Structures are given as C-alpha cells and as structure tokens.
Amino acid sequence: MKILVATEKPFAAAAVNGIKEIAAASGHEVALLEKYTEKEQLLAAVADADAMIVRSDKVTAEVIAAAPKLKIVVRAGAGYDNLDLAACTERGIVAMNTPGQNANAVAELALALMIFMSRNQFNPGTGSEISGKRLGIQAYGNVGRLVAEKAKALGLSVTAFDPFVPAERMQEDGVVPAESLEKMYSECDFISLHIPATPQTIASIGYDLISRMPKGGCLLNTARKEVINEAELVKVLEDRPDIKYVADVAPACQQELSEKFGRQVFATPKKMGAETAEANINAGIAAARQIAAYFSAGCTKFQLNK
Ligand code: 3PG
Numbered sequence: 001m002k003i004l005v006a007t008e009k010p011f012a013a014a015a016v017n018g019i020k021e022i023a024a025a026s027g028h029e030v031a032l033l034e035k036y037t038e039k040e041q042l043l044a045a046v047a048d049a050d051a052m053i054v055r056s057d058k059v060t061a062e063v064i065a066a067a068p069k070l071k072i073v074v075r076a077g078a079g080y081d082n083l084d085l086a087a088c089t090e091r092g093i094v095a096m097n098t099p100g101q102n103a104n105a106v107a108e109l110a111l112a113l114m115i116f117m118s119r120n121q122f123n124p125g126t127g128s129e130i131s132g133k134r135l136g137i138q139a140y141g142n143v144g145r146l147v148a149e150k151a152k153a154l155g156l157s158v159t160a161f162d163p164f165v166p167a168e169r170m171q172e173d174g175v176v177p178a179e180s181l182e183k184m185y186s187e188c189d190f191i192s193l194h195i196p197a198t199p200q201t202i203a204s205i206g207y208d209l210i211s212r213m214p215k216g217g218c219l220l221n222t223a224r225k226e227v228i229n230e231a232e233l234v235k236v237l238e239d240r241p242d243i244k245y246v247a248d249v250a251p252a253c254q255q256e257l258s259e260k261f262g263r264q265v266f267a268t269p270k271k272m273g274a275e276t277a278e279a280n281i282n283a284g285i286a287a288a289r290q291i292a293a294y295f296s297a298g299c300t301k302f303q304l305n306k
Helices: 013-025 039-048 061-065 085-090 103-118 142-153 167-172 181-187 230-239 254-264 277-297
Strands: 002-007 029-034 051-054 072-075 094-097 134-138 157-161 190-193 218-221 244-247 265-267
Touching: 002 013, 002 039, 002 277, 013 029, 013 277, 029 039, 039 061, 051 277, 061 085, 072 277, 085 094, 094 277, 103 142, 103 190, 103 218, 103 244, 103 265, 103 277, 134 142, 134 181, 142 157, 157 181, 230 254, 244 254, 254 265
Parallel strands: 002 029, 002 051, 051 072, 072 094, 134 157, 134 190, 190 218, 218 244, 244 265
Antiparallel strands: none
C-alpha cells in the first residue's frame, strides 16, 4: 500500500525516518509531500494514495474526491477539525487521530508563554512570577492534565473546568474542579484553553468570560484560534488594558491587535505547540503504526468516524 505523508509543516527528519521504517517493515511504501504551497499539489499527491498521514493539513471533501484509493487517513496529532469526517464516512474511509502523542510539547509551550507574558515578553521592566498565582484550565484532557501537573510543580494553584471529566479525576491530581466556567474566569490570574474547535466551541470565548478575569489576568490559547470571538476580544482589551492575550497561533485580527495593544498581546506566527522533535516522532510513528495495524489486522482503535 502507498502511504502519503502530506505535511505543509513538515515533521522532523527522525519522525519521517521512523514512519518509513514502520512502513517498510509492514510491506508498505511512503510518498512524501512536504512544505507544499498549493492545494493542487495535495490533490495530485493523493491520487494514488491508499493511506494518508497529515498534521493540520486540510483533508476536505475535494481532497477525498481526488483520492479514489484512499482507505485510511490519520491526523498525527490531537485536534481533527481539519478532517472532513462526513466525507470520509461517505466513502468508507477510516479517519483517526493520535491522542496524547504531542500533548507534552503543547503543555510545555503553554507554561513557556505564561512566563514569557509575565516577564514583559523578555523586555526591560519589572515583571511578575508565576509561582503563587492561580491557573484555570479549560478542558482537562491530555494537554490540560500535563499543564496542571507542570504548573503545580512551579507553585501555581490549579483549578479546571471540564463537563466531560468527573470531579474525582481532577481531585486525584490535586486539581480543584471549578464550580462553573464563569467562576473560574473570575478567580484565575491565568486561564489556559485546551478545548477543541467544534460547532459548540467556535467563538465561544468572548467578552463575558474574558472580562471576568481579575486585574492583570492573562488568557493563554494553545488550542485553536477559532474558539475566540475576536471582535469581543478586541473590546475587552480596549476596556481592560491590564488583561493580556497570548496565542499559538495568530488570530485573524492579529495585525489590529498588535497595532492597538502592543505587548498586551502576543501570537506565534505559525502554530508551534507540537513543533518539537519528540512530538513529531511520537505522533508520526503512532500514525504509521495505526495504519500498519489497520491494514494487517483491521484495527480501528482511535477511529473518529465509527
Ligand atoms: C494538534 O491538534 O495535535 C496540535 O494542534 C498540533 O498541530 P500540528 O501538527 O499542526 O502542529
């Protein structure tokens, strides 16, 4: 079978080598499409692919239609808002992600951004320490848990809100379950977002929540830019010059934000949460193993469109 690795943002070389080794050991071949700039390049590359590994690359209905042999697509990572699951299902294509594999890299970045913002983005001037501050984690999944663990080790008190995770699970980790999202925002110096982009969450973080943050509050977004209501974010930053917003990756209105608000905001130019060799290796190799197991044994663990 032919496995296409289509990554506009390429994996580290070690991850690609690992994918090739797993494919070869299972009798499959690998085709690489890296750093592509045009959709047409992807459409041409999928024409003879039986399987596909992607990162945030968009696997749309058009891509699926251009891939007549495609049987499985694996998003090497957690968020799968880039996959058209309905189009996959309609064609009988199995879609998977690799949950948890790049979580540590994203959690480390969240902590790094917290310190970066507390120290004036490493510019001269008096900053503040994160030890002793209160952190609220919105969504207690693989990334949220790791952020909690690391933040506790750095001396922060941690609370979390997640309607899908039992309170006892958080308490086991020494994390206080938040009574409500509103209360968490009003009581935390930092809020770290770890929600996926879904119809329910898109544009769900806006004026009402952010403006509840205490003086000097900092909202961290290493999830998806789409979960922020950008117009309302601009309004909060205008009304509350003490509040900071830091994001991986830049919102659509980033130019306006940096012109109007300077160091009140910071955004990475390209999503870099999972940009570590370790995360690439973990997620890329997991994706290759999942494809090999699907072809050899029909294994559908991690299938998203069951
Ligand atoms: C994810 O959802 O796994 C992360 O956002 C990483 O995305 P990336 O592979 O495009 O860096």
